[in-house]
Each structure stands twice: as structure tokens, then as C-alpha cells.
Amino acid sequence: MEALLQQLLNGLTLGSIYGLVALGLTLVYGILHVPNFAHGALYMVGAYVAYYVAGELGASYWLAMIAAAVIVAGLAVACERLVFHPLRNAPPIHDKIAAIGLLLFFEAVVQMYWGADFRRLEAPSNTIFHFAGLTLPAQRMLIIVAAFSLMGGLHLYLKKTLAGSTIIAMAQNREGAFLVGINANRVAMMTFAISGALAAVASTLFAPINLVYPAMGHLVLLKAFVIIILGGMGSIPGAIVGGLIIGFAEALGGFYISGDYKDVIAFALLVAILSIKPTGLFSQGVR
Amino acid sequence: MLKLERVDACYGSFKALDAIDMTIEAGELVVLLGANGAGKTTLFNTVSGLHRPSAGRINVAGRDVTGAKPSALVASGVVQCPEGRKLFPDMSVMKNLWLGGYVHRGDKRAMQKTLDDILAMFPILAEKKNEAAGSLSGGQQQMVAIGRALMGRPKLLLLDEPSLGLAPLIVKQVFETVAEINAAGTTVLLAEQNAYAALKIASRAYVIENGRLTIEGDRESMLGNEAVRKAYIGA
Ligand SMILES: Nc1ncnc2c1ncn2[C@@H]1O[C@H](COP(=O)(O)OP(=O)(O)OP(=O)(O)O)[C@@H](O)[C@H]1O
Ligand SMILES: [Mg+2]
Numbered sequence: 340m341e342a343l344l345q346q347l348l349n350g351l352t353l354g355s356i357y358g359l360v361a362l363g364l365t366l367v368y369g370i371l372h373v374p375n376f377a378h379g380a381l382y383m384v385g386a387y388v389a390y391y392v393a394g395e396l397g398a399s400y401w402l403a404m405i406a407a408a409v410i411v412a413g414l415a416v417a418c419e420r421l422v423f424h425p426l427r428n429a430p431p432i433h434d435k436i437a438a439i440g441l442l443l444f445f446e447a448v449v450q451m452y453w454g455a456d457f458r459r460l461e462a463p464s465n466t467i468f469h470f471a472g473l474t475l476p477a478q479r480m481l482i483i484v485a486a487f488s489l490m491g492g493l494h495l496y497l498k499k500t501l502a503g504s505t506i507i508a509m510a511q512n513r514e515g516a517f518l519v520g521i522n523a524n525r526v527a528m529m530t531f532a533i534s535g536a537l538a539a540v541a542s543t544l545f546a547p548i549n550l551v552y553p554a555m556g557h558l559v560l561l562k563a564f565v566i567i568i569l570g571g572m573g574s575i576p577g578a579i580v581g582g583l584i585i586g587f588a589e590a591l592g593g594f595y596i597s598g599d600y601k602d603v604i605a606f607a608l609l610v611a612i613l614s615i616k617p618t619g620l621f622s623q624g625v626r
Numbered sequence: 627m628l629k630l631e632r633v634d635a636c637y638g639s640f641k642a643l644d645a646i647d648m649t650i651e652a653g654e655l656v657v658l659l660g661a662n663g664a665g666k667t668t669l670f671n672t673v674s675g676l677h678r679p680s681a682g683r684i685n686v687a688g689r690d691v692t693g694a695k696p697s698a699l700v701a702s703g704v705v706q707c708p709e710g711r712k713l714f715p716d717m718s719v720m721k722n723l724w725l726g727g728y729v730h731r732g733d734k735r736a737m738q739k740t741l742d743d744i745l746a747m748f749p750i751l752a753e754k755k756n757e758a759a760g761s762l763s764g765g766q767q768q769m770v771a772i773g774r775a776l777m778g779r780p781k782l783l784l785l786d787e788p789s790l791g792l793a794p795l796i797v798k799q800v801f802e803t804v805a806e807i808n809a810a811g812t813t814v815l816l817a818e819q820n821a822y823a824a825l826k827i828a829s830r831a832y833v834i835e836n837g838r839l840t841i842e843g844d845r846e847s848m849l850g851n852e853a854v855r856k857a858y859i860g861a
Contacts, residue, residue, distance in 0.1 A: 501724070501731050508714050508725055515712035517676060519778060520700030520729035 341472045346590045352479045352548075354586020355486030359541035360559055361566040361578040362493065363534030369573025370510045370530050373423055373434045377441035378538060379560025385411045385539025386546045386555060387449050390460045400463035400543075407539040415535025416528045424527065442556075450553045462547035482544045489540065490579055493533070497575070506530055510573065558602060565609045571619035580620065584608070627652040627782055627813045628673065628704075633682030635665075635672045642668040644837040646682070650782070650815060655808040657824040658817045659858050660834035666817040667709050669834065670784045674706045675699045686782065701729045703781030707788065709817075711771040715760025719751055722759045722770050726777030737777070744773040747803065765796035772803065782813045789820050801827055821858035825849055833858075 360382055367375045385407040393403035418441055426433045468475040496503040509516045509526045517523065542555070549555070566585055570577020585605045593601035612620065628650040635643040642665050650656050660666045671677040673684060675696040684692045686704055694702075714722050723744060727737040745752040748769040754762060759770050768788055775783060785804060789797040797820065805827040808814045818824035825831060831848045833841040841854060848854050 501728065504717070504721060504725060505728065507717065511714040511716055512712050514676060514708065515714060517696040518674065518700070518706050518708055518712060519726050519774065520697045521725075522695070522697045 342594070343591075344471075345473055346594045347587065348473060348475070348479065350587035350590030351583070352482050352586070353589055354583035355483050356541050356545045356582075357559070357562055357566055357586055358579045358582025359486050359489060359537045359544075361563040361570070361582050362490065362575065363537040364560075364563045365567040365570070365573055365575065365578040366506070366530050367534050368567065369575075370506060371419075371423065371527055372431070374438065374564075375534070376435065376438035376560065377418060377445065378534065378563065379556030380442040380445035381411050381415055381535050381556075382538040382542045382559055383553060383556035384414060384445055384449065385535075386460065386542035386551045387453065388539065389543040389546060390458055390551050393460060394458070400461070403460075404540060404543040407543045408536040411539035412532040412536040415531040415538075419527050419531040423531075424524070446553045453553075455553055457550040457552045460543070460546040460551055478544075478547050482548075485540070485544055489537065493537075494575075502529070562605050565605050569609055569612055569619055571621040574619070574621040577619060577621035627654070627687060628815070629685040630673070631683045631685075633669075633672060633684060634680045635668050635677055636680045637668075642837050643672065643679070646834075646837075646839055648832060648839065650813060652687075652781075652813050653808075653811065654830060655805070655814045655816065655828050657821075657828040657831040658815060658834060659819070659821050659824070659831055659854070660817070661819065661857070664834045665837040666834060667786055668837075670706055670708070670786050670815075670817060673699075673784060674704065697729070700778055703779070704784070705775045705778040705780035705782070706784040707771050707775035707786065709786040709790065711767050713759040713767060713770055713774070716758055718756050719759050719762070719770055720755040723751070723773050723777050726774030727779075729778060736779075740777055740779060744776050747806070748773055765792050765799075768792060768796075768800060772800075772807075776807065780812055782815065783807065785814060785816045787817055787819065789818065789823070797823060819858065821854065 360378070364375060364378050367373055367378070388407040388410050389403040392398045392406045393400050398406075422437050422441060423434060426437055462478040463481070464477040466477040468477065468480070497507055498504070505516065505521045505526050506529060508519070508521060509523065516526070562585055566581035567578055569584065570581030585608065588604050588608050589601045592604040596604075628648070630646050630648040633643055633646040634641060646669060658666055658669065668677060672679050675691075675694050675698070678693055682692070683690060686699070686702060689702070691699060691702065714725065717725075723741060724737070727740060730737050750766060751769055751773060754766065759767060762770065772785070772788065788800050788804065792800065801823050804814060804816060808827070816824055816828065825845050825848055828845055830844050831842070832839050833854060841848070841851060843851065
């Protein structure tokens with residue numbers, strides 16, 4: 340029983356991180372129809388920015404997280420302006436090739452400065468709480484609280500503010516959005532900024548548990564794609580619920596089946612769910 | 627208010643608008659008659675900036691707006707209520723209307739006042755304000771679409787076939803509403819196939835055929851025109 344609770348807690352941690360990464364990916368997909376393969380690279384760059392600010396400049400973890408969010412948001416906007424925007428009328432395959440190009444570019448730049456070594460980002464607190472036989476490291480608690488606060492904040496932003504509503508409006512009816520005077524470029528930049536910031540916060544949260552290295556975004560990105568396919572492309576609740584499902588499945592599967600298979604479980608689950616419900620768990624599109 | 631000079635628009639190599647010359651004075655209610663595929667929607671989308679003209683010039687209130695972005699046009703008072711409504715189906719009626727005022731977002735008090743006027747005009751929308759726009763009946767959705775356009779406080783309102791697919795009684799209501807909007811000072815360009823009802827509230831009309839304006843005249847001359855009667859009134 341305790342082992343199960345412990346694994347559920349680990350699953351919740353993983354699921355929170357996956358959910359944050361998948362949210363950004365699904366927002367960009369739902370609004371701009373770009374499958375942003377470079378999203379994993381943004382996640383990785385976020386961790387390096389945090390590592391640089393906290394580890395090399397010696398600033399606090401929190402400052403490092405803010406710096407990572409701001410810089411990666413800016414980087415994501417730059418990708419949109421310089422790469423995806425000029426390709427908006429090109430055949431869809433061009434977006435995908437460009438996104439892979441960006442991914443390789445970011446990895447090469449990071450590797451040029453920091454090499455391929457594994458690095459550690461110190462957690463803000465190494466306290467470990469014990470409660471009812473469970474081990475609760477402070478960082479895992481932080482991940483869960485921060486991820487759900489961010490998701491809640493994003494929800495409020497999208498539903499309750501006029502600026503946030505423009506993102507949803509663009510997803511629900513593009514021409515309708517143009518006709519009320521919503522500026523497509525603004526929405527595109529805002530969406531990329533949000534997705535970049537979410538990815539950077541996710542990697543800064545996860546880095547103290549899981550090392551920092553140039554290829555750290557690969558598996559996370561693959562899983563984020565699994566999650567948004569599972570949850571329904573473009574669906575926000577789908578990304579959150581899908582993230583949790585994959586997180587729980589990995590933690591439980593890794594414990595009860597074998598740790599060696601934990602990365603395969605996400606994909607097995609994808610095949611299983613899609614064969615029952617081919618459109619994903621939630622209806623597609625940003626609601 | 628609106629002046630088009632030799633405007634062409636193409637889809638690929640297909641010329642959907644051919645040398646359109648059109649002038650609409652402030653305060654007029656002008657009808658654009660045309661059969662399916664004549665080019666009405668293309669003309670509207672070209673004026674709204676959704677579609678770039680391949681030749682010619684477009685002027686709004688004396689300013690050249692050729693090639694301007696839709697958002698800039700809405701901000702300068704050219705608002706379209708499109709064919710097929712193009713609402714945000716999963717958002718509430720209220721949210722749809724509120725987004726209609728997006729370009730006036732700096733002035734929430736004026737937005738609220740416009741909203742109150744619109745809800746007074748369409749009381750049913752006040753009742754349904756929290757329901758998803760996509761769940762309303764066709765006529766109610768048309769009211770949301772017109773209301774959303776009015777939230778932009780148009781100087782020139784482009785209405786693309788607002789009567790399409792509505793029951794006769796609702797069509798009558800829609801035309802009455804359009805006449806009211808015009809009487810309150812908004813210039814209106816109304817695309818219609820429902821020629822008789824449209825001409826009743828219009829001051830002038832144009833006929834578009836295969837991307838060209840072929841007939842033009844005031845209400846009486848249009849109602850008396852043999853070709854117009856044959857093609858669009860069926861009498
Ligand atoms: N996106 C498009 N791509 C290619 N051709 C188009 C496109 N939209 C319209 N057309 C063509 O342009 C011509 C004019 O179409 P348009 O939609 O402007 O007509 P309309 O007068 O609004 O017709 P309706 O009364 O059916 O709405 C038609 O021949 C149509 O086939
Ligand atoms: Mg049309």
C-alpha cells in the first residue's frame with residue numbers, strides 16, 4: 340500500500356512535468372497547426388539557462404527559473420517570427436523540416452558552449468519530508484504545486500482575460516477572429532511565448548531530479564507528442580489529463596513491471612488507447 | 627465612405643472580381659445582388675482585408691486602405707458580418723459579443739454601453755448569454771453574428787447574406803434590424819439573393835455577375851428593371 344502511494348506520488352510528479360510540456364505543444368498545434376519538434380529543444384535550453392544563472396552566476400534557483408522562462412519565451416517568439424511565420428503559406432512539410440532544423444541548431448549551440456557532459460542543477464531545498472511512511476522530497480512537492488498553479492493560471496488567463504480569449508478565438512474560428520480585429524501575429528507570438536515559458540519552467544523544475552544535458556529534451560518531447568495525440572491534438576484538458584496518465588503509467592509500470600520498460604509504457608498505452616478511441620480522449624481543438 | 631476603383635481579385639489564375647468600381651456614400655444602405663458564385667463574398671473579403679486585391683484601389687473615408695490588414699480595417703470602422711457567421715462556437719454568446727469589441731478594448735465603459743444597446747435590440751441574446759454560441763438556433767446565431775459585428779461599432783457594416791437559411795419570419799426580423807441599424811447612422815452594404823426584401827430597405831443596389839458589376843441604380847429603377855426582376859425577384 341505504501342509502495343503504491345509512493346509510486347502514485349512519483350507518477351504525479353512526472354505527470355505534472357509532462358503536462359506542462361504537452362500544454363505548450365498542444366497550444367501551438369491547436370492554434371498554428373505547427374507540430375513544433377523544436378519544443379524539446381526549448382525545454383533543454385530552459386534547463387541550461389537555469390543552470391547557467393544558478394550554477395555559474397550563482398543566483399538563486401528562483402531567479403534562475405524566471406530567467407529561463409523569460410529567455411526561452413523570447414527564443415520561442417524569435418522562432419515564430421524568423422522561421423514559422425515566413426513559412427505560414429508553405430506546404431506543411433516545410434514547418435516540420437524547419438522545426439527539426441531548429442532542434443538540431445539549439446542542441447549544437449548548447450553543446451558548443453557546455454559540451455555533452457551531464458550537469459547538475461541544485462535544488463532550492465534538499466529537505467525530505469516523511470509522512471505516513473511516504474518519502475516526500477521538497478523538490479517533488481514543488482513540482483506538483485508549481486505545475487498545478489501554472490495550469491490554473493493559464494486556464495484563468497485563457498478563459499477570463501480578453502487577451503487570452505483571442506488565443507481561443509483564433510483556434511475556434513480563424514476568419515472570425517480576423518473579422519473582429521484580432522491580430523494573427525500577436526496571437527502567434529503570445530502562443531509561442533507561453534509555450535516556451537511553460538517548457539522552461541518544466542525543465543527548471545525537473546532538472547534537480549533529472550540531470551541537464553543536450554539530449555535531455557528528446558524523450559520528453561516524444562512523450563509530449565504521445566500525450567497530445569492521446570489527449571486530442573490541441574485540447575488543453577487533454578494535455579493535462581494525458582500528462583497525468585503517462586506519468587502514472589510510467590511510475591507504476593516502472594515499479595511493478597520493470598524499470599527498464601518505463602519508457603516503452605507510454606507508447607504501448609498510446610497504441611492501446613488509440614485502438615479503442617482513435618480521436619484521442621478529448622475532442623480535438625482548443626476549447 | 628467606401629470607394630473601389632477597378633478592383634480585381636483572383637484565386638490562383640481564376641479572376642473572381644473583374645474591374646469593380648463602386649462608391650458608397652456615408653449613411654447609405656446599398657444592396658449587392660448576385661447569384662451563387664457571382665463574387666459577393668469575394669468582394670466583401672477583399673474590402674475586409676482577408677483577401678488581397680490583385681489590382682485596383684480601395685478607399686475608406688478618403689483613406690487608401692488597399693492591402694491593409696483585417697485588424698487595421700476593423701479598427702478604422704469597416705466591420706463584416708460574414709456569410710456562415712463564423713462565430714466562436716464553443717464560447718458563450720456573451721464572450722462572442724465581447725470579442726466583437728476587441729478593437730475597443732481600451733474603453734470598457736463604451737464597450738459595455740454598446741453591449742447594452744445590442745442586448746436591448748436582441749433580448750433573446752440576453753436570455754442565452756451564457757450558452758455556447760454553437761448551440762443556438764440558426765436565427766439566434768445570426769443575431770449573435772450581427773451583434774458581434776455591431777460591438778466593433780462599425781462606420782461601414784458589410785453584411786454577407788444574413789438571411790441565408792432562415793425561416794421567412796426571422797428573415798423579416800433580420801431585415802428590420804438592418805434597416806434600424808442603418809437608420810441609427812451606420813452605412814451598410816448588404817449582399818443578398820433575397821432581392822425583393824433587400825430592395826425594400828435599400829436606397830441603391832448593384833448587381834454582380836461573374837465578378838463584374840453589371841447593373842446599378844436606385845431602389846425604384848431596380849424594382850422596375852426587367853432583367854433584375856427576372857433574375858432576382860422571379861416576377
Ligand atoms: N477559396 C476559393 N478558392 C478558389 N475559388 C474560390 C474561392 N472562393 C470562391 N471562389 C470562386 O470565386 C467565385 C466567387 O465566389 P464567391 O464566394 O465570392 O461568390 P458569392 O457571390 O459569395 O456566392 P454565394 O452566394 O454562393 O455565397 C466562385 O466562382 C467561386 O467558385
Ligand atoms: Mg457568398
